Amino acid sequence: MKYLCLICAETVMEQMSAVDAEKHFEEYREFxxxxxxxxxxxxxxxxxxxxxxxTVRVRNGKVSTCDGPYVETKEQLGGYYVIEARDLNEAIRxxxxxxxxxxxxxxxxxxxxxxxxxxxxxxxETG
Amino acid sequence: xxxxIDSTLRETLDALYYNESRRVLATxxxxxxxxxxxxxxMHDAFAIALTQxxxxxxxxxxxxxxxxxxxxKAIDRMRRxxxxxxxxxxxxxxxxxxxxxxxxxxxxxxxDRLRLIFTCCHPSISLDAQVALTLRELCNLxxxxxxxxxxxxxxxxxxxxxxxxxxxRNANIPYEVPEVxxxxxxxxxxxxxxxxxxxxxxxxxxxxxxxxxxLSGEAIRLGRLLIELLPEESEALGLLALMxxxxxxxxxxxxxxxxxxxxxEQDRSLWNHEQIAEGSELTKKALSSGNFGSYxxxxxxxxxxxxxxxxxxxxxxxxxxxxDLLLHANQSPVAELxxxxxxxxxxxxxxxxxxxxxxxxxxxxxxxxxxxAAQADFYRKLGKIEQAKVxxxxxxNLTRQEPERRFLNRRLAELKN
Numbered sequence: 001m002k003y004l005c006l007i008c009a010e011t012v013m014e015q016m017s018a019v020d021a022e023k024h025f026e027e028y029r030e031f032x033x034x035x036x037x038x039x040x041x042x043x044x045x046x047x048x049x050x051x052x053x054x055t056v057r058v059r060n061g062k063v064s065t066c067d068g069p070y071v072e073t074k075e076q077l078g079g080y081y082v083i084e085a086r087d088l089n090e091a092i093r094x095x096x097x098x099x100x101x102x103x104x105x106x107x108x109x110x111x112x113x114x115x116x117x118x119x120x121x122x123x124x125e126t127g
Numbered sequence: 128x129x130x131x132i133d134s135t136l137r138e139t140l141d142a143l144y145y146n147e148s149r150r151v152l153a154t155x156x157x158x159x160x161x162x163x164x165x166x167x168x169m170h171d172a173f174a175i176a177l178t179q180x181x182x183x184x185x186x187x188x189x190x191x192x193x194x195x196x197x198x199x200k201a202i203d204r205m206r207r208x209x210x211x212x213x214x215x216x217x218x219x220x221x222x223x224x225x226x227x228x229x230x231x232x233x234x235x236x237x238x239d240r241l242r243l244i245f246t247c248c249h250p251s252i253s254l255d256a257q258v259a260l261t262l263r264e265l266c267n268l269x270x271x272x273x274x275x276x277x278x279x280x281x282x283x284x285x286x287x288x289x290x291x292x293x294x295x296r297n298a299n300i301p302y303e304v305p306e307v308x309x310x311x312x313x314x315x316x317x318x319x320x321x322x323x324x325x326x327x328x329x330x331x332x333x334x335x336x337x338x339x340x341x342l343s344g345e346a347i348r349l350g351r352l353l354i355e356l357l358p359e360e361s362e363a364l365g366l367l368a369l370m371x372x373x374x375x376x377x378x379x380x381x382x383x384x385x386x387x388x389x390x391x392e393q394d395r396s397l398w399n400h401e402q403i404a405e406g407s408e409l410t411k412k413a414l415s416s417g418n419f420g421s422y423x424x425x426x427x428x429x430x431x432x433x434x435x436x437x438x439x440x441x442x443x444x445x446x447x448x449x450x451d452l453l454l455h456a457n458q459s460p461v462a463e464l465x466x467x468x469x470x471x472x473x474x475x476x477x478x479x480x481x482x483x484x485x486x487x488x489x490x491x492x493x494x495x496x497x498x499x500a501a502q503a504d505f506y507r508k509l510g511k512i513e514q515a516k517v518x519x520x521x522x523x524n525l526t527r528q529e530p531e532r533r534f535l536n537r538r539l540a541e542l543k544n
Contacts, residue, residue, distance in 0.1 A: 001271070030207065038167075039174050087269030088285040090170075093163050110281070 002042060002111040003083050003091040008075040009104025012049045027099035035083065040094050046079040075104055082111070136181055143189055144173060149265060151193045153239035156246075157302055158194070159201050162264070162292045167204065168197035175200070240265075241304050241356045244349075248317040249300050256291035257320050259284050265352075266345045276342050277327065314357070318366050318422060321349045325370050343374055361416035364409045365423030371406035372429035375399040387534040391438040403433045421457040424449055428465075443473035460491040468501055476505040496525035500535065507542065516542050 013021050028046075035041040050069045057064050069077070078100060085091040088110065095106045117123075148169065155165035172193045186192040247260040262268045262276075270288065274281040294300070305313040328342025350367035357363055379397035382388055407430045413423040428449045435441040450466035453459075463486055471479025483502045492498040503518035519539045526532055 001269075034204075037174060038171055087263075087271055088281050089263065089270045089288050090166070092285060092289060093166060096163075 001085060001087065001091070001113065003085055003088070003095075004109045004111055005081040005083060005091070005095045005098060006077060006107040006109070007079045007081075007098060007100035007104065008073075008077055008107065009100055010074055010076070011103065012076055012078045013046065014049050024099060031097055031099055034097075035081075035094060040083045040085060042082040042084050044079065044081040047077060049078075050076045078104075133181065136177070136185075139185060140173065140176060140180075143193075145267075147190050147193070148173075149243075149267060150240060151190060151197065152264065153243040154194050155197050155201070157239050157242060158198050160302070161296060164201050164205075165197075168201035169193070171200040171204075172197035237356060238304060240352065242302050244317055244353065244356075245304055245313055246295060246300060246302050248313075248320045249295070250313070250316050251298060251300060252291045252294055253287075254320070254323070256287045256294075257316070258323055259287050260291050261320050261349070262324065262345065263288060265349065268345070272341075314360060314362065317353065318362060321346050321353070322366060322370075322422070324349070325373075329373060343370070343377075346370055347374060359416075361413040361419045362422050364413040364416075365419055365426045368406045368409035368413060368426035369422055369429055371402045371409070372426060372433050375402035375406065375433060381530065385530050385533075386537075387530045389534075390432065395437070398433065403430075406430060407434060421453055421459075421462075424453040424456060428453070441472070443469055447473055460486060461495075464492060464495075464498055464501060471505060476508040480505040480509070494525060496522045496531070496535075498522075499525065503538070507538075512542055 013024065016024065032041065032044060053067070053069045055066050055068065055070045081095075081098065083091060083094050085094060088108070091108050091110075095101060095108045098106050100106060151172070152165055152169050155168050156162055159165050159168060175196055176189075176193065180186070243265060244261070247264055248257045252260070258277075259270075259273050262273045263270060268276075270285045271281045273279075274284040277284070304310075325343050325346030328344070328346060347367070347370050350363070350370055353363045354360070354367055375398050376390075376393060378399070379393035379395070380388055388394075406426065410423065410426040410430045413419050414427060428446055431446055431449070432441060446469045447466060450462060450469055453462050454466065464483065467479045467482035467486070470482060480502065483498060483505065486498065487493055487502075499518045499522035503515045503522060506512075506515035506518055516539060519535055519542070523532060523535045523539070526535065
């Protein structure tokens with residue numbers, strides 16, 4: 001099963017001191033290396049802070065945009081991992097070691113693997 | 128994942144995972160003193176095996192190799208995490224690193240599986256969590272499979288497991304086989320979990336399928352493991368016997384359309400006679416021990432049913448006698464209801480009806496559909512059609528299970544004609 005781990009925190013990298021950010025990056029380097037070795041790693045990325053976000057809507061063919069994320073919360077989405085795990089509890093175990101879990105929180109979401117979704121998104125073709 | 132792994136090695140590892148991963152996990156939990164750490168360690172060990180065995184060949188004792196590799200990996204991880212401020216105590220790391228050669232000997236490892244059973248079924252964890260933990264850690268079911276089997280959301284089961292593990296960690300629940308004086312009570316808890324898993328598989332409490340085979344099969348596997356580890360415990364023998372005897376009727380219990388078929392209407396050629404023979408043998412062994420309890424007595428009752436070549440041959444006096452012993456060992460209204468049915472078979476429906484009325488007048492089982500189903504059946508046999516209809520309707524209102532509803536509706540329709 002694949003799981004998406006969304007990392008949310010009140011403070012993102014850009015808002016940390018250089019020393020703290022360096023330490024945090026080092027923790028991510030270590031963690032990512034570990035889950036590559038263990039075979040859990042599928043994908044990951046860090047996102048720029050929500051201030052860089054634009055939210056897009058289309059209504060009656062008209063595009064409208066507004067600044068910021070679609071929902072304002074104190075916790076900001078800072079990055080994500082996609083992991084492969086045997087089950088939800090294994091995913092929780094891996095997610096609990098994401099460095100951001102110690103500062104903010106990590107939302108673990110199972111990725112849909114039903115035939116209809118796979119067919120519609122052609123996940124199989126792109127590997 | 129590495130694409131260049133040859134397929135025989137992958138097969139070897141898959142088979143090893145299937146057959147040995149619970150043993151490896153059980154031992155790693157003992158050596159590391161923590162469920163999560165042990166699961167990570169085991170995962171790492173299998174990941175490392177994939178590349179290292181490709182290069183060096185499969186070691187002579189793969190299980191011992193996996194245990195020691197997992198342990199080293201875990202110690203390494205604890206040391207690294209200390210660097211990032213996670214508070215692994217030096218003492219904890221030291222303890223994990225001091226391993227004796229005997230730690231991975233077969234005998235110690237068998238004990239580890241027993242430790243794991245008793246820890247998963249520890250009475251300070253809620254029963255729901257005991258069941259989830261047992262199925263995941265001992266039977267190797269995934270969280271999603273456990274959730275599916277119990278018609279729960281995976282997130283609910285996952286949290287139940289996480290909380291149970293923190294409870295084990297924080298309450299310092301020891302990872303051990305209980306001392307002789309505690310064994311009967313603690314074993315009782317283990318048997319209860321196994322029986323609950325079996326029953327959930329055998330007669331799903333809700334939903335459209337009458338039986339969920341996987342759970343019954345898992346429960347029987349657990350029962351076998353338990354008597355392999357504790358061969359002298361008569362109630363463990365009795366429980367396995369009981370499960371085998373019930374399960375032997377699986378193919379005959381439901382019609383091809385999913386409808387319920389009652390015991391006396393079942394096609395006995397569909398019964399699994401190998402399971403019956405094994406169940407009867409185990410029952411005899413348990414009965415001969417002299418200190419048997421309710422599981423053995425229930426197995427003995429099931430054996431009388433299973434060994435009779437048809438319903439007319441059943442010795443109902445013997446069954447009533449076994450129910451008397453059962454009620455003596457363990458007062459239970461459900462057993463009383465079953466005894467009432469046996470008494471009705473021995474002395475006629477009037478006698479059964481009196482016993483069921485007595486149960487109901489005491490306020491026992493008045494929300495249980497089978498009480499009214501039995502009552503309805505007695506009325507039907509006595510020709511009291513109106514009372515029978517009322518009782519069937521009561522039973523119908525109380526059951527949520529589809530095949531049972533269909534059965535009761537069928538009976539009701541027969542009466543209306």
